[in-house]
Amino acid sequence: MRIAICGSGVIGVTSAWYLAQAGHEVVVIDRQDGPALETSFANAGEISPGYASPWAAPGIPLKALRWLMMDHAPLILRPKPDMAMLRWLVAMLGNCTQSAYAINKSRMVRLAEFSRDCLAALREETGISYDERMQGTLQLFREQKQLDGIGKDIAVLKADGVPFEVLDRAGCIATEPGLARSSAPIAGGLLLPNDETGDCFKFTNALADMARAKGVTFLNNTTITAMVEDAGRIVRVETSKGPVVADAYLVAMGSYSPHLMAPLGLHLPIYPVKGYSLTVPIVEEAHAPVSTLLDESYKVAITRLGNRIRVGGMAEISGFNTDLPAARRATLEMSASSLFPGAGAMKEATFWSGLRPMTPDSTPIIGPTRLPNLFLNTGHGTLGWTMACGSAHVIADIIGGKRPAIEAADLALSRY
Known part of the structure; x- marks a missing residue:
């Protein structure tokens, strides 16, 4: 399956890696001239599953x-x-209630703990530094x-x-x-x-190099202008360098994800x-x-x-x-x-x-949408680096039609 990923921050690049590992053809589109040049560039550097807590x-x-x-x-x-x-x-x-806090923190810790395990496995497998x-x-x-x-x-x-x-x-x-x-x-x-702890920018670029070696294509300096829907499916991504056509589409554009989704009638509370x-x-x-x-x-x-x-x-x-x-x-x-x-x-x-x-509940939005070939991996707040590998593993399983290794239904947009 050919998959187009919108965004090449740590979330987009880790998603590309796990999708490529699953045997898919992947293309990553981003307006910057390289990976991890926006929110992933100089974050605090912490990978803190135990500190995964809702702001609310x-x-x-x-x-x-x-x-x-x-x-x-x-x-x-x-x-x-x-x-x-x-x-x-x-x-x-x-x-900001006790019950909401307990629910939100529990699912954040679940994803963050899984992500740390995925990162450890990736490190052992590839020797990434x-x-x-x-x-x-x-x-x-x-x-x-x-x-x-x-x-x-x-x-x-x-x-x-x-x-x-x-x-x-x-x-x-x-x-x-x-x-x-x-x-x-x-x-x-x-x-x-x-x-x-670790440098998110160094990690993302090193993983992008490994992904390229596995056949992932990175379209840098390419601005995404719209997603086009026809007959209840996404049929292409319009960009500054022409259309990109795929079988499935993944949005990993951080704070800019709502702008891309709104014209499709999908309202992301990010x-x-x-x-x-x-x-x-x-x-x-x-x-x-x-x-x-x-x-x-x-x-x-x-x-x-x-x-x-x-x-x-x-x-x-x-x-x-x-x-x-x-x-x-x-x-x-x-x-x-x-x-x-x-x-x-x-x-x-x-x-x-x-x-x-x-997001208002501090939990990322990971999973399907009402359009069967459109998926989301976005809204990680301060924990994108902490949750990146686990989120990518989960969404790669979902896109590939597999059951994720952890409970993921409550991470989807449908919870809102």
């Missing part, structure tokens, strides 16, 4: 109001006359009340059999020795030892939530993180990637813009410097922003 949770509305007032706010809202923004915010607030480390994630709490409030997360981790360890300050420093030089308050932490990152050269090895630390107070991830530190985070709801305000950079610098002082050359850091494709 009990108490989040009140927390959000407090965050908006902070000097280094983890949440930034730039209101604008945008009905898509309003609908998304209302839908997200509707998921991407500055990977397997030393876990430390969620660090600066305040005791944060540490006291992790009960609901621990309950889900226990239910799903995810290993974890609750640490005091000394335990946090033993896990991340660079914290010993920090004067920041550290009440404790939650260690998820099975989590991993909205861009902007994130920022710094990539910092390491100057003092002993002071740098050894894996990933999540600064819970500021929602910032600090990750070791080879001889660099990736500092990523924040959530800005402001539509489709990728500007780089100095205030956002200051927040990232403050979080990293307060916890790992002197570890990196901050003045030499590269500043970046990307648009995370968020």
Whole structure:
């Protein structure tokens, strides 16, 4: 079967790999001149199945109001006359219940755990290298009340059999020795030892090269303008370089997926939530993180990637813009410097922003649509890197008519 994939971020490329492995002819279409040049380019670098949690949770509305007032706010809202923004915010607030949180987190952890296993198998099979480390994630709490409030997360981790360890300050420093030089308050932490780290851009490009060797075609610098439906099926993708015809079509365009689907009468509840990152050269090895630390107070991830530190985070709801305000950079610098002082050359850091494709329930949309040859693999939010291989494995099975290795019915668009 010939399959056209729209999008060559980490989701599109991993989908291409697993589909090619299943024996399909695959063509990947993207407007950029190479893979992983948008949201997959400089994300936080964490592969954190144990930290897979919905943004919508009990108490989040009140927390959000407090965050908006902070000097280094983890949440930034730039209101604008945008009905898509309003609908998304209302839908997200509707998921801020205990029951919805438990359901959403459980299915996110299910997919993320499966994805980590798929990545491990892929790594063993191919020897792919991407500055990977397997030393876990430390969620660090600066305040005791944060540490006291992790009960609901621990309950889900226990239910799903995810290993974890609750640490005091000394335990946090033993896990991340660079914290010993920090004067920041550290009440404790939650260690998820099975989590991993790695450079998503390096991984995606290395896998794209392997996919090409298996016959996958990449149409770069090619803008997708429309999908054409006829007699209840997609018959072609219109692009800036002419039509692309296939037997089946997969949309993996992140935040831009709703624009492509709307003319077909398919409404995807995905909205861009902007994130920022710094990539910092390491100057003092002993002071740098050894894996990933999540600064819970500021929602910032600090990750070791080879001889660099990736500092990523924040959530800005402001539509489709990728500007780089100095205030956002200051927040990232403050979080990293307060916890790992002197570890990196901050003045030499590269500043970046990307648009995370968020659903109201934080769960991606993976599966079929009302059109029998049109499929979706999109809406992964902050966890595209964490969930990429598992999502690709699932959608490749679905497109190929096979039963996925995990329960996937509740990941489809039909849940909305």
